[in-house]
Amino acid sequence: MSSVLSIEREGERVVAQKADPLRHSLLRAEGVSKQYGPVTVLSDVTLDILPGEIHAIIGENGAGKSTFMRLLSGYIEPTAGTLALSGQHVRFAKPEQAQDAGIALVHQEILLAEALTVAENLFLGRELTRNGVVDDRTMRRLATEKLTELGCLVSPNALVRNIALADRQLVQIARALLDDYRIVIFDEPTAVLTGEEVERLLAIILQLKEQGAAVLYISHRLDEVQRLADKVTVLRDGKKIGTYPGRTLSQMDMARLMVGRDLAALYPEKRTKAAGEAMLTVRDLSVPGFAKNISFQAHKSEILGFAGMIGAGRTELFEGIMGLRPATGTVELEGKPINIRSPRAVLDAGIGYLTEDRKGKGLLLHERLAPNLTLSALTRFHPGIFLRRSREQDALRAAVEQYDIRLKSFGVKAGQLSGGNQQKLLLAKVLLITPSVVVVDEPTRGIDIANKAQIYAFIQSLVAEGKACIVISSEMQELIGICDRILVMREGRLRGEVSGDAMTEHNVALLATSDAAVDGNVGGRK
C-alpha cells in the first residue's frame, strides 16, 4: 500500500488522475460491459479507483451496481472492456485471483455456509494451519477479535444457521477485513444493520481509508454516502452518468442523478384520520428464547412500528405469531382467535408476513417469477387441484406493473433480479393473499430512494383500505416517517410506546437501549 499517495491532498490527486489515469489508479475499469444473452446489464463503464479513497457507487435498483462489483472482483468476467491493476492489465477468471491481487468483495447477499460455525466461515478456504494441522484456537481468537471490533458478539463456535441476519452480515464483513486487502468493496453492507452497528462499520471503513486502502461503497442510504464518500459515481440503466466529488452533492442531488428526474417527498403525508377499532390483538405472547409476554393491539387503518436493536426479538416475535416458531399466547384477528401453530392457518386468517430474509426464506431463487409470486396463495389462486397458468401470468404482469418491478424478461428466475426488484417481487407475493394485517419486516431493505417512496405510498394505501400495517425496521427515520405509533422492544420485551410528537429518534433510541422514562411514553408493559 502506497503511503505516499494516501497523504496527498484531495485536489492534487484528482488533477494527477486526469493527467495520467493509469499511473495512479489502483484499479481501472476501462469500457467494461456485461451482457446476459441479449440483455445488456452494464455498458461501457470506465472507472478509476484510487488508494486511500472511499468511492461510492450509487444507482437505482437494477442499475448494474452489483454486477459491476462482481466484475471487479472476479465473480464474473466482462463481455467487453478491460481491467488494469496498478497500470497492469489483469483478467480475473476466479474470485480467488482477485483476492490474491488484494481485492475483496462483501456481497450484497449473504453467502455463508449455514452448517458451519462462525469461525469456520470466516476462514473458509484459507484456514490457518500450524505444523500442517488446522489451528482452530488461533482462528477462533482472531474471529472473536474481528467480530468484537465490529460489535458482533456471537460466539465463534455458533453455527451460522442459528445466528441473526445482522450478525451474519457482520461475519461476512469480517471476512473481508481479516486480510490486508488493497481494495475492499462493500455492496450494501448496512442494509440489515441498525444504528450502532452502522456507526461501527463506518468507523472501520474510515480506518481502512486511513491505512491507504481503496474502498468501494454501495448503499441506498444516501446519508451514509454523503458522510463517507470522497467520490460518487452514479450508474443508471447500466451506464455511467458521471463521477462527482463526494461532499459537493446533497442527498437530493444524488437522488436526482440516480433517477434522472426530480423526486417528490420521501415520506407520504401522515393521515389525520384516527385509527379504527382493534384489528389484531396479541396477548401474552412468548417465543422461548426471544420474546417474553408481549401484548399489543394494531388497529384498522393504523401503521404500527416496531423499533429495537438487533437481537431485540422483533422478527422472532412475529415469526412466533405467524406459526413459524414455537410460541405461546393468544392472537386474535377482529376478535376471532387464530391458531398460531399452523403457518397456513395464520395466512388464511389474513395475516401476511414479509420476511427480512428474502433469499433464505422469501423467494425460490432458481424458480421463475410467476411460481414465486403465487407460492403462498396457491389455493386462492388455483382453485381446485390444477394450476391456472394464464391467471398466474396475468397476476405477474399486474404485479410488475403495480409494484414497478424492473425486469428485462418475464422468463428470468427470481435470483436474477436485482436485489431491490427481488424485494418488490416478495412484497407482491405477500400481498397476493390479500391479508387484512400486513407485517413487513425491513420492507425497504436494499431498495433505492425512489422505490422507497413508492413502498411507503403503498403501505399508506393499504391502511387507507382499512388494513392494519405493522412495520419492523432498523431505520429509525423510516419508522418515524411513516408510522402512527411505534412500539419499542429490547431484549425480548416490550419497553414502551411513542406516538405523536414524542416520536423522535432520541426517544426511540432511549427506549431501545435503556430503561429511561420517555415523555409521551405510554408506559412499558401493559
Next chain:
Amino acid sequence: MTIIASSTAIRPEREWNIGWTDVGPFVALVVLMLIGFLINPDFLSATNLGNVVTRSAFIAIIAVGATFVISSGGLDLSVGSMAAFITGITIMFMNRMAPEWGVLAIPAGMTVAIVVGLLCGLMNGLIVTIGKIEPFIATLGTMGIFRALITYMSDGGSIPIDRSLRDAYRPVYFGTFVGIPLPIIISVAVAAVASFILYKMKYGRKCAAVGANEDVARYSGISIIKTRTIAYAIQGTCVAVAAICYVPRLGAATPTTGVLWELQVITAVVIGGTALRGGKGHVWGTVAGAVILELIANLMVLSDFVSEYLVAGVQGVIIIIAMLIQRFSK
C-alpha cells in the same frame, strides 16, 4: 407515485423454456442407440428395442415415484426390497383367494398390492417427516425390514404364483396392446399421470418448492410434512404398480427380487436431470434415464467388450458421472 415500468418492453416468458437438463437425457438416449447400431445392427431391430424398453419398465415406474421423493428433497433406498415384499404379499394373497374366487383373485390381489404399497410409502414418509429422521437412514432401515420380511415369508426360498392363475396373469407382462407391450403402456401411463401431477397440479408446485428451499416453502404456508409424506406415498404406490407388472415375469417372489433396484432407480432419476438435492423434477427425463440404463446393459450383452457381470458396476459409474455433470454444469 410514478409508474415508469412499461411492461411492453419486457420480453415475454416463452411457453417452453428448454434447457440442457431437459433435452440432455434424450440426446444421450439417441447417441446410445447410434453407438449400439454401430456395434451390432441387430440392436436397433424393433424386437430388441421392444424387449429393452419392456425390461426397463419396472425401474422406470419406480423411478417416476422416486422423482417425487427426490424432487421434494428426500430419498428412498427401500424401493427394491419394498418391491420384493409387495410382490410376495400379493402372490400369497392371490394364492390364498384363488380356490374361492378363481381369476378374480388377480384384480383383488392387485388392489391389495396398491394398498400395501401406499401404506409402506406412507410409513417411510411418516418416519422421515414426523420422526424427523434423515431419509437416508430411515429408508436404509425399512430397506432391511422389507428384505427380512420377504426372506421370512418365503422361508428363504421362493413364493410361486398358483398354477391356476398363471395363464390369466401372464398378459400383464407378456401381452401387447395394438402391438405395444403392456409394460411399456403402463409405464408411459404412470409417467403421464406423474407429469400431470408434477407440472399441472398444485401439489407439484409444493413438491418442488419444499425440495428447493424448505424455509421458503414453510414461510409460504406450505406444509413440509404433508408434502413430503405424500411424495413417499406416491413412491410406494409406484413400487406397487411395478410389482404388479413384475409378478408374471418370473411367476414368483424370492429374497433376491429387486436387489440393487434402488441403485438403478436413483441413477435413472439423476441422469434424468432431477437434482439429488431437490427442486424441480423431470419425469420424462427419469423415464429416459431408466431406458438408458437398460440399453447399456443390453449393449454389454450384445457386444463382447465387457462382461455382463459388470452391469451394476457400469451403472455405478454412470450415476457418479451424472452427479459430476450436475455439479460442474451448475
